[in-house]
Amino acid sequence: xxxxxxxxxxxxxxxxxxxxxxxxxxxxxxxxxxxxxxxxxxxxxxxxxxxxxxxxxxxxxxxxxxxxxxxxxxxxxxxxxxxxxxxxxxxxxxxxxxxxxxxxxxxxxxxxxxxxxxxxxxxxxxxxxxxxxxxxxxxxxxxxxxxxxxxxxxxxxxxxxxxxxxxxxxxxxxxxxxxxxxxxxxxxxxxxxxxxxxxxxxxxxxxxxxxxxxxxxxxxxxxxxxxxxxxxxxxxxxxxxxxxxxxxxxxxxxxxxxxxxxxxxxxxxxxxxxxxxxxxxxxxxxxxxxxxxxxxxxxxxxxxxxxxxxxxxxxxxxxxxxxxxxxxxxx
Amino acid sequence: xxxxxxxxxxxxxxxxxxxxxxxxxxxxxxxxxxxxxxxxxxxxxxxxxxxxxxxxxxxxxxxxxxxxxxxxxxxxxxxxxxxxxxxxxxxxxxxxxxxxxxxxxxxxxxxxxxxxxxxxxxxxxxxxxxxxxxxxxxxxxxxxxxxxxxxxxxxxxxxxxxxxxxxxxxxxxxxxxxxxxxxxxxxxxxxxxxxxxxxxxxxxxxxxxxxxxxxxxxxxxxxxxxxxxxxxxxxxxxxxxxxxxxxxxxxxxxxxxxxxxxxxxxxxxxxxxxxxxxxxxxxxxxxxxxxxxxxxxxxxxxxxxxxxxxxxxxxxxxxxxxxxxxxxxxx
Numbered sequence: 001x002x003x004x005x006x007x008x009x010x011x012x013x014x015x016x017x018x019x020x021x022x023x024x025x026x027x028x029x030x031x032x033x034x035x036x037x038x039x040x041x042x043x044x045x046x047x048x049x050x051x052x053x054x055x056x057x058x059x060x061x062x063x064x065x066x067x068x069x070x071x072x073x074x075x076x077x078x079x080x081x082x083x084x085x086x087x088x089x090x091x092x093x094x095x096x097x098x099x100x101x102x103x104x105x106x107x108x109x110x111x112x113x114x115x116x117x118x119x120x121x122x123x124x125x126x127x128x129x130x131x132x133x134x135x136x137x138x139x140x141x142x143x144x145x146x147x148x149x150x151x152x153x154x155x156x157x158x159x160x161x162x163x164x165x166x167x168x169x170x171x172x173x174x175x176x177x178x179x180x181x182x183x184x185x186x187x188x189x190x191x192x193x194x195x196x197x198x199x200x201x202x203x204x205x206x207x208x209x210x211x212x213x214x215x216x217x218x219x220x221x222x223x224x225x226x227x228x229x230x231x232x233x234x235x236x237x238x239x240x241x242x243x244x245x246x247x248x249x250x251x252x253x254x255x256x257x258x259x260x261x262x263x264x265x266x267x268x269x270x271x272x273x274x275x276x277x278x279x280x281x282x283x284x285x286x287x288x289x290x291x292x293x294x295x296x297x298x299x300x301x302x303x304x305x306x307x308x309x310x311x312x313x314x315x316x317x318x319x320x321x322x323x324x325x326x327x328x329x330x331x
Numbered sequence: 332x333x334x335x336x337x338x339x340x341x342x343x344x345x346x347x348x349x350x351x352x353x354x355x356x357x358x359x360x361x362x363x364x365x366x367x368x369x370x371x372x373x374x375x376x377x378x379x380x381x382x383x384x385x386x387x388x389x390x391x392x393x394x395x396x397x398x399x400x401x402x403x404x405x406x407x408x409x410x411x412x413x414x415x416x417x418x419x420x421x422x423x424x425x426x427x428x429x430x431x432x433x434x435x436x437x438x439x440x441x442x443x444x445x446x447x448x449x450x451x452x453x454x455x456x457x458x459x460x461x462x463x464x465x466x467x468x469x470x471x472x473x474x475x476x477x478x479x480x481x482x483x484x485x486x487x488x489x490x491x492x493x494x495x496x497x498x499x500x501x502x503x504x505x506x507x508x509x510x511x512x513x514x515x516x517x518x519x520x521x522x523x524x525x526x527x528x529x530x531x532x533x534x535x536x537x538x539x540x541x542x543x544x545x546x547x548x549x550x551x552x553x554x555x556x557x558x559x560x561x562x563x564x565x566x567x568x569x570x571x572x573x574x575x576x577x578x579x580x581x582x583x584x585x586x587x588x589x590x591x592x593x594x595x596x597x598x599x600x601x602x603x604x605x606x607x608x609x610x611x612x613x614x615x616x617x618x619x620x621x622x623x624x625x626x627x628x629x630x631x632x633x634x635x636x637x638x639x640x641x642x643x644x645x646x647x648x649x650x651x652x653x654x655x656x657x658x659x660x661x662x
Contacts, residue, residue, distance in 0.1 A: 166497015
């Protein structure tokens with residue numbers, strides 16, 4: 001079996017490809033390119049060595065350090081690339097790493113807005129209460145006239161700003177770069193004191209790691225919402241749980257998680273290791289004021305079409321020139 | 332027990348008052364007004380005669396015809412008044428009937444927009460899939476650039492128009508009165524052919540009864556959404572089920588129902604009568620592409636504050652002048 005696998009040569013191996021993405025890729029990739037599609041992570045499919053010198057992952061595969069010598073390119077099919085930068089730094093080799101341009105900003109931003117409405121209107125409870133047709137304890141909150149703080153006003157954050165305004169909310173932003181001319185930017189602490197809902201749309205860097213922790217968010221108004229659609233590490237789950245139990249947070253929506261690859265391994269049944277972070281996340285999932293989704297904010301038809309086009313473009317470009325259109329800068 | 336009840340005189344009896352509404356009413360009603368608060372419908376609390384000549388209901392109490400001779404005023408704590416008009420016509424008496432001005436248009440419109448996003452993003456399925464962290468079959472749809480048809484562009488409909496535009500959707504309206512200057516109004520059939528999502532925000536009248544039936548909605552694009560937040564009778568449930576099974580409808584959100592008072596009686600356990608309409612509604616409730624909520628779209632803190640102020644104003648005005656600020660016109 002291993003011998004047979006060794007003989008097969010692929011131009012590219014895609015890991016973490018779900019059904020619909022594979023359909024789109026197969027449809028758009030030029031026929032001469034030999035591709036292998038694997039729904040699992042590298043860990044889950046137990047590959048001992050790379051079956052192609054070009055591999056493509058999403059966020060949950062951890063690329064073995066031993067693979068470095070056999071790889072010439074790694075493409076992350078994501079807008080974030082912190083995991084590739086970390087790998088590059090560890091292996092200290094000049095493997096070309098690429099990521100995708102903004103393909104799903106709108107989808108992610110819409111997911112964030114949906115999450116806010118769903119929490120303010122207690123949608124989980126409303127659905128359950130249909131069974132008794134009783135409305136006690138179902139009172140929600142309007143969006144209009146309420147205050148949205150968008151932390152990180154890049155591709156995604158600026159779309160959140162746009163939609164929150166469309167819902168007639170007051171909006172302020174936090175960012176070191178002030179790209180939107182008509183937006184009032186504030187210091188983080190001032191924004192936290194002011195907001196009814198905080199959206200985290202920051203990239204993960206050394207500076208943003210644990211930035212929205214207990215010490216920062218404890219200044220929120222009682223009952224405010226916190227919504228994270230960027231990276232779990234920016235806001236430690238223990239801190240969020242504490243803010244919920246102190247009723248400082250009135251609602252929490254997460255699409256991303258601390259130690260997300262461990263969490264995914266556990267939930268998919270590939271590992272039984274349940275550490276404190278995973279236990280804390282799971283303890284929150286059935287609460288009416290908590291919405292947990294499986295890193296799925298990006299996943300719309302419109303975004304997937306754009307993503308597939310960018311993936312195909314990146315693979316074709318790399319196979320021809322050994323360069324990616326969106327290269328990860330070596331840190 | 333009956334004797335004791337007979338001796339008690341109330342200035343007003345409020346039926347169908349849920350917890351939070353009672354708290355707000357007790358806080359705002361002048362102290363000299365003697366009020367009775369009943370969480371149930373008239374049917375559920377088995378009152379044989381009215382305990383005050385002024386009663387107030389929502390939508391689910393059916394006022395017995397025999398009560399007419401003892402009533403001088405009926406206040407519906409709703410924006411719709413079709414049920415009071417029907418009662419007036421049946422009893423042919425000059426009981427003053429009142430309803431409330433627009434107090435919850437924004438809340439209802441926001442619920443409609445939330446429902447659309449929730450359906451397009453498969454939120455019910457996303458929540459369930461967190462347990463396995465798998466994304467197969469979770470692909471959703473963006474709102475932006477898609478087409479919203481608002482049928483009935485009154486207080487609620489015009490807020491839906493405003494928010495759908497805020498989400499960067501294309502919007503058209505259907506209404507006999509063309510109140511919004513910057514909105515493109517179309518004929519119903521033309522709009523149905525064009526739309527990706529149809530919002531029903533019509534009042535219930537003889538003309539609108541069963542208006543959005545199978546014969547009309549069958550022209551929808553495959554996979555379109557239908558969202559009804561006004562009155563169930565406008566869109567028969569059998570027709571909606573048929574459209575779902577034919578995959579013409581890709582998603583359905585209802586906050587209102589045909590024979591809603593029977594449905595509520597059944598779900599609250601006060602009646603075991605399960606007719607065909609109720610059976611059909613219940614057969615849909617656990618589908619991922621169906622969102623059923625218990626006539627709760629109005630229920631936000633902001634709306635409840637406005638509603639309570641209007642209720643108190645109407646009661647005070649009636650007790651003093653025998654007139655309601657928003658009288659039901661005798662048909």
